Amino acid sequence: MTKIENHTLSSLRDALKNKDLSSTEATQAYLSRIENASSLNSFITLTADKALDMAKASDAKLTKGEGGDLEGIPLGIKDLFCTKDVLTTAGSHILDGFKPGYESSVTSNLFNDGAVMLGKLNLDEFAMGSSNETSFYGPVISPWRRNGDTTKITPGGSSGGSASAVSAALCAGATATDTGGSIRQPAAFTGTVGIKPTYGRCSRWGTVAFASSLDQAGPITRTVRDGAIMLKSMAGYDPKDSTSINQAVPDYEAVLGQSVKGLKIGIPKEYRIDGMPAKIEDLWSKGIEWLKDAGCEIVDISLPLTKYALPVYYIVAPAEASSNLARYDGVKYGFRADGDLPIDELYEQTRAQGFGDEVKRRIMIGTYVLSAGYYDAYYLRAQKVRKKIFDEFHDAFKAVDLILTPSAPSAAFGLGEKSGDPVSMYLNDIFTVTANLAGLPGMSVPAGLDEQGLPLGLQLIARPLDEETMLKGGYVLEKAANFKARPEDWWI
Amino acid sequence: MSVDKKTAEKVARLARLAIPQDRLEPLADEINGILGWIEQLNEVDVDGVKAMASTVDMSLPLRDDKVADGPTGGGQPDNIVANAPQTEENFFVVPKVVD
Amino acid sequence: MELRHIEPRHLLQGDTGDWEVIIGLEVHAQVSSESKLFSGAPATYGAGPNENVSLVDAAMPGMLPVINKYCVEQAVRTGLGLNAQIHLWSRFDRKNYFYPDLPQGYQISQFKDPIVGEGEIEVEVTPEDTITVGIERLHLEQDAGKSIHDISPSNSHVDLNRSGVALMEIVSKPEMRSADEAAAYFGKLRTIVRYLGTCDGNMDEGSMRADVNVSVRRPGGELGTRTETKNVNSLRYVRQVIDFEARRQIQVLENGGTIDQETLLFDVKTGETRTMRSKEDAHDYRYFPDPDLLPLVIEQSWVDEIKAGLPELPDVKKKRFSSEYGLSAYDASVLSMERDKADFFETVAKGRDGKLASNWVTTELFGALNKENLEIGQSPVSAGHLGKLIDLISDDTISGRIAKDVFEIMFETGDDPAKIVEERGLKQVTDTGAIEAAIDKIIADNPEQVAQVKEKPKTFGWFVGQVMKSTGGKANPKAVNEILKKKLGV
């Protein structure tokens, strides 16, 4: 029997169908791996009993040859998705003890398809961060290490728990969310596949909001196929979300292996930034070659507004967040500051003690850029530049089918190495944030290792709702890269 | 545009964040660092550009005027206050508010 | 800003000269919908604490708004009723502030791009004085919840039942110049929304309430600073607020003070306004488009459809009542004020003498209803019966005098007037023989009066009265007159 850590989601699915093992066995195997990997701090909450109950129910179905697309498959759930009666924290002190009486649409979709929930995965507080160091529950550690070095490495963020857990084989796949790169950057840092679908593909209902116009859920998985399987289940129209797109979800898995011959691949010159490690440049060139070998046509394109994407993001996202996070006031749920305080002080103390520094910093920026006298100069201007970036992509996609870039400007860094300087931390998302601003689907595929043995990823960006072409391309890259490296189980 | 201590204090008040006096200055500096970097947006010509409304090319979907069951409907006061730090007979309870 | 010419009677006298008062109203009218603006919770009044609250209204993490189509339709209907521009592209913004009854920390409203733009309505201040008041805009927004302060001495209790209920905020131009004008405008809005059925206009339950903006200035001078008195929920209070505020502001200014632009509350017990103790911080609401909602785009064809389905509105109806039934401006106005009253009148008046119908409806029926504190819908006299009563008068079955008695019985019993007349033998005496006999007797018994009547024609009426008295009021007055004239030789 294949060891659980050697299973991909799709091989586990097949094994469950063939009754090579039961969901209960798989679930138990993951639970024991999770217990051994507590030093990675990937999970905030382990729901072992619930997982075993769900696995048992799945086994009953599997025995009868029934069940959904994900029947019996144990997953980790980013702790930004509300899960009914299960502690949901968003990585924040301010949601202490919060057990929602409802299930997010994305997790409902997964559970309706038979998925098993192992627990809730750690993340940057309210998904604000690129290294998982802003979580109230402590940083997540990547299973990867630099060659001959025991420095603790970040799995990236904000979906650091998801990326760490998947790359350490603590679950078959994980849900994640991406507001500026929070799926793709951690995937790139951990040698996993991360998919951010088109804005509106996955319902935002029941997912704790960070920046509503940018937030999208997606999977982090071992392989492109795994990602396609999970995305199909997560995605779908939801009348409870006014920004949800009412279009049928295709069978993403079915397109894998289809020819990409004749596809035009855009290579934006502006993504070749100063100070980018040579290894990343090399890998990008390799990616171009791989696609060319598969019959794609390479087209040099220009996206001159690229450098403005992050500044736009750091106005729009904090502005929306400052408003989205106003509901955390110690009245309806979560943490409330002690003391017999008048209402306004109660708010101020609750929020000051309940939010961490990065969240407070972003609330301050967001409040400032929306305040009287600054709205036009900051927020309105940013939304105009955003429109220009959107148009720029729209125009680019008249000439190309996909855009290929590196996923991140560097490999994963050590914990604490960038936490002193917010702007240098923000630059992590320089290649990913554009897709969020324009609402486009993007994915990161592991493509190789750097000199120190840390994973690097390549990103594909596609037209709105054209995840299929993106997945076809991603599958080609995955095959060509033949990325087999795995972190050692050093934490056991 | 630069944020001074007083502005930081005002913004913190608007956002209902208690920031200790000795943290205001450093916080203003941090914000200025970020704003300084953001201000490169002033290089972009946005004359005649319409601000982004949404990346989704559709109009607001309208629902029928029906009382719903489940999470988007009423009739669940226990569920509404279940997570509240202080409640009484299904009311949320807060310190005395004066109008 | 252009202001309507001020009439001298609207000037207020201060110690140092005359003042003008300038008034604008922001009226919040609750849409009569089943469910809330952005959630499926019931919008009904009077449920137990947090009973009518969905997870969306309580701002649970991850909850999202989905707009109610009916509420959009009612905003458009109301906009059309206000003769206003309908904006096919509008948008929802968030108005950010902290308050315990505002669970999201923001109110979803329409700030920059409201669904309805400029319009105007005619407002009858008195039957002789009709003014036109400009509408600035109408927008849709969420209501807030309610904090209750008197359950405990140290705490406030928050009930979110109203949180998320759909409101139409109707903003007037600052074009009213007296408390009477403002009250009449508020009343007219109520008439219009009730006609349209978009709001029940129930002020006691808070379905309609006004924020009253008042400023004063020297005649034709520079505009003064205005104050805003929140949530005033009756016409009488609107008048009181304006009277009090205008006087207060004049006094402050005449004593060399300045008016602060502030938000006030009206104390119904003292009839005075006072500053809200919890001032919203410098009014920095940080409005921005709600990213959970997309722009609201509606089709012109839908607007046309709504327009085609509008009922006849009070102004048009009033004009028609004047021309079609020959009513006075006053009666036409009274009868068109409320749709159910107007409908009642038209049923009565159809195919009959309009003036007679109007008199019976406004004087007798409304008088009787008022006395018993009944609504028109509760009238014991149906429109059909009242019409029949008028027919009985018109065809001389009964006299107008007897009709009043019959009406009283109808009001008590709800009976058919024909049945009452029949059963109680109230039919008019048209038999000239009987009338002649009565007249002969009176002439014989009163020789002095007979002798006088030729010099003093006014005493003729005395004879009429005597005849009616002796016939128990049932004699046909026309016949009485004719026979009397002949016999007395006048």
Ligand SMILES: [Mg+2]
């Ligand atoms: Mg107001």
Ligand SMILES: [Zn+2]
């Ligand atoms: Zn309002």
